[in-house]
Amino acid sequence: MSVQSATGTGVWGELVGQDRAMATLKRAVTDPSAMTHAWLITGPPGSGRSNAALAFAAALQCPRGGCGECQVCTSVLAGTNPDVEVLRTDKVVIAIDEVRELVTTAGRSPVGGRWRVIIVEDADRMIERTTNVLLKAIEEPSPRTVWILCAPSPMDVLVTIRSRCRAVSLQVPDTQAVADLIVRRDGVSPQVALDAARAAWSHVGRARRLANDPAVAHQRISALRAVLTMRGVAGAVRLAGELVQNAKDEAAALSEESEARERGELLTALGAQDLRTLPPAIRSQVRHLEEDQKRRRRRREIDTVDQLLIDIAGLFRDVLVTAIDAQVETLNSSIQDDIEAAAAQLGTTAALAALDSVALARTRIAGNVTPLLAIEALLVSIAEPRR
Ligand SMILES: [Zn+2]
Structure with a gap:
């Protein structure tokens, strides 16, 4: 690197x-x-x-x-x-x-x-x-x-x-320390870096992607806005499908480059980079690598979904602090209007219930429930009080 x-x-x-x-x-x-x-x-x-x-x-x-x-x-x-x-x-x-x-x-x-x-x-x-x-x-x-x-x-x-x-x-690093690192490394503006560090809860890798790739930051914010504005069970189920698909796409985008490189490296190491048809022994090594890559891609999908859940928890934390009028900075200040509307509509009880539902969804996924099912259940429970 x-x-x-x-x-x-x-x-x-x-x-x-x-x-x-x-x-x-x-x-x-x-x-x-x-x-x-x-x-x-x-x-x-x-x-x-x-x-x-x-x-x-x-x-x-x-x-x-x-x-x-x-x-x-x-x-x-x-x-x-x-x-x-x-x-x-x-x-x-x-x-x-x-x-x-x-x-x-x-x-x-x-x-x-x-x-x-x-x-x-x-x-x-x-x-x-x-x-x-x-x-x-x-x-x-x-x-x-x-x-x-x-x-x-x-x-x-x-x-x-x-x-x-x-x-x-290890400790959770200070958001400012993460922001400083991003400014130093990637040359983005201090404000963009700080927003990204805050939105990523000081998760360095995530914060860097948010700061450097406007499309990732945009997708994150539109997902959160969609969570606040979805209506009814049908809307929740539809949104769950979209969000899980996005997570899959993101995991694939993150994996493709390294997967191709690993394959190239393996073939070079085996002296087979120019062969059009691979002999069986080499084929089995390639298959072994592909299985490993598939496992890692799945793990990445789960991690991406978990990241989404952490983002949703942050969103309802924002709704909660807005509902109780706590004088603290929100994590997602760029959609403050939507957060305020949700705070007025949901109140503290529903915001707290949403936080519990997020925790439950994370536990379920850790227990091998498919991400789609867990997110559907989560979004339906969030949509419920707003019918
Ligand atoms: Zn060295």
Whole structure:
């Protein structure tokens, strides 16, 4: 990622407002006495747990401690480094077999890097039996193996695991810090950057997309306005269909470029870039990659839908603070008129009920209810009091 070299912060460029956590991880890279074999990175959604884990992995592998520019750094950040294994799941519970496989991988020496790094993105999604498999591996690690577990909070991980990991906690970065980063990196105006940071609840990646792509920002605002102005069950169901389709399109747009690049890289690595017909062995590798890409695309769809739900929660938070006339800034000031109309019409009770419904929809999707069903139910419940 060229943006990282531009700020001169190497692999750590994606982490904003995390000075303390970053200092701990950086020290572990340079000082063997500060290093350990098991880490637990915790922080709320959007605080950059996965980014922190990947940056740490890259810094551990990079001969220059995380320059962000060399082939080692870029391959780790792109998820193609053979010595860095990432377990991310689109399921509610990580299967015991997946963890067994990881433990086997963890036992092997690194291929070319300095460490074998195993990242588990959702370490909270494990039942106790699975955790015990992991526990053994963490207790008796191979000398060159590092485990990096990520979870929303330390309490989400069993105490047996927690007590064997060094904890690093991330915070929700300050909106102004996120805005400053966007101004510095992308050269957008301070006001646009601040609006984007606020609308994205300090989620750096999301804020950058909003600040840099007017179409994304526009689509977000029209979706929110549609939520405020839809009428009746039919309107709610129609809008749910549109919003879920938008999320799918967005996930596809985000995935297409990297998918094509990965395919090209794989074919080049196999020496098959110029072949018109692929031999069976190569075909099976390509199929394997495609399955992996399909999984990641689905995960991205879910993430995009979740982002929409967070936006809708922010919208009803705006309606609520407007209804009770709290003197705080709204997150979506560009549609203040619609927010005021909704506040007058719904009042605090319905605004609070809408917030509960959003939380319920998120829980349902995390429990594998399809996004369409969950969003339909949500929008119908929001449309209900306004019939
Ligand atoms: Zn490097």
